[in-house]
Amino acid sequence: MKAVIHNGKTGLQGLSFQEVPSKKPGYGEVKVKLKSAGLNHRDLFLMKNKSERDPHVILGSDGAGIIEEVGEGVKNVAIQTEVIIFPTLNWDLKENVPAVPEILGGPSDGTLAEYVNIPSQNAIKKPSYLSWEEAGVLPLSALTAYRALFTKAQLKKGEHLLIPGIGSGVATYAMFMAKAIGATVSVTSRSEEKRNRALQLGADYAFDSYSNWDEQLQEKRADVVLDSIGPALFSEYFRHVKPNGRIVSFGASSGDDLCFPVRSLFFPQINILGTSMGSCEEFHDMLAFIEKHKLRPVIDRTYPLEKVCEAYTRMQEGRQFGNIGIIME
Known part of the structure; x- marks a missing residue:
């Protein structure tokens, strides 16, 4: 063969x-x-x-x-x-x-x-x-997105999901899945073309990954941040996630070593969750979810x-x- x-x-x-x-x-x-x-x-x-x-x-x-x-x-x-x-x-x-x-x-x-x-x-x-x-x-990217959003982050209708670095398979599935349950989705990208594409596909907000996030998000803090980037943006998340919010990490495209003030973690009681791939149980649940919502x-x-x-x-x-x-x- x-x-x-x-x-x-x-x-x-x-x-x-x-x-x-x-x-x-x-x-x-x-x-x-x-x-x-x-x-x-x-x-x-x-x-x-x-x-x-x-x-x-x-x-x-x-x-x-x-x-x-x-x-x-x-x-x-x-x-x-x-x-x-x-x-x-x-x-x-x-x-x-x-x-x-x-x-x-x-x-x-x-x-x-x-x-x-x-x-x-x-x-x-x-x-x-x-x-x-x-x-x-x-299979792999949809499964990763499903476990990250629903098993780990427990994302709910009406919550706000922030996806830095839109464009990958996982990120696009996560955007579709979150919108399917009635969540608000904000995305970032350095590429204007990718930001516009995300908005066409249903994202509520899109802005440059290296712009001023305070100006972009204003009071729209996220309940959940879905991170695949790691060190390049990680310290930024703490200012833009709600108290008791969740940061879910499934990748490290900018490296492995993180540095952030630990007080920004424990005072607002932020939950940092790691995830990778998913189980057979979740794969069946994911397929049922995409069939129900006819996601492609x-x-x-x-x-x-x-x-x-x-x-x-x-x-x-x-x-x-x-x-x-x-x-x-």
Whole structure:
């Protein structure tokens, strides 16, 4: 089968498109013929930290396709079922949080290939209203947004959500999900084009990430801040979140090390919550939520499998708004 391999060299230079053996599904596994897949920033982080000593891996956590073969012991799904892939491995219930979530596409082989073998419980019936392209980009970022907003932040109707750095898949899903329950959404971006796009898609307010937030937000303090940026903006949040508000962190695009006055945390009793990926229970809940509200991914662009390096370059340069999809045929 054709697949995108990362061979251990750092960054995009380690990518190659090549023919690799197709494996039969093991016990409890199914073999999915992929119709589409999606890219995630997680892939870039994995490639950045690879060395030549690391084993080769097929990247990709998101995907959708048709079950072509089932392994021994599989009884919950059948051949020819159209499925969307739940990308987190060995995490069933939302409260049973693993120390580090295992994700398809590193260290196990992922979805940037013509076929992928996955545990049968990770093959979930595809929502019929979604196209293959939409289903292929949905899983990881929509799951991350759902857990961040509803399991961790407990966002409610009428509350105010602030999303710094609109444009990623997680951020756009979070905007749609929050609006679906009747929350107010403010977003930031350095890009005027992205700010205008967010307003067109339903954001209530949009402003430059490096403008004067006091002038922009005035008295509109946030109940919840959804952070994927980290140090570059984190200290700013404390002045613009309500007392007893929640800051939910799921990424660190500007680095790992935070510095802020601890009094700004304990006097207003701010809750800092960490989250990453999500459980199978939450994946089913997320699919039910998007079906109820008929939410669809924003697809920035799609690329054929052999041009995945171009797709990752676009993501690395931060030019996308929404998800970048990969089409297998």
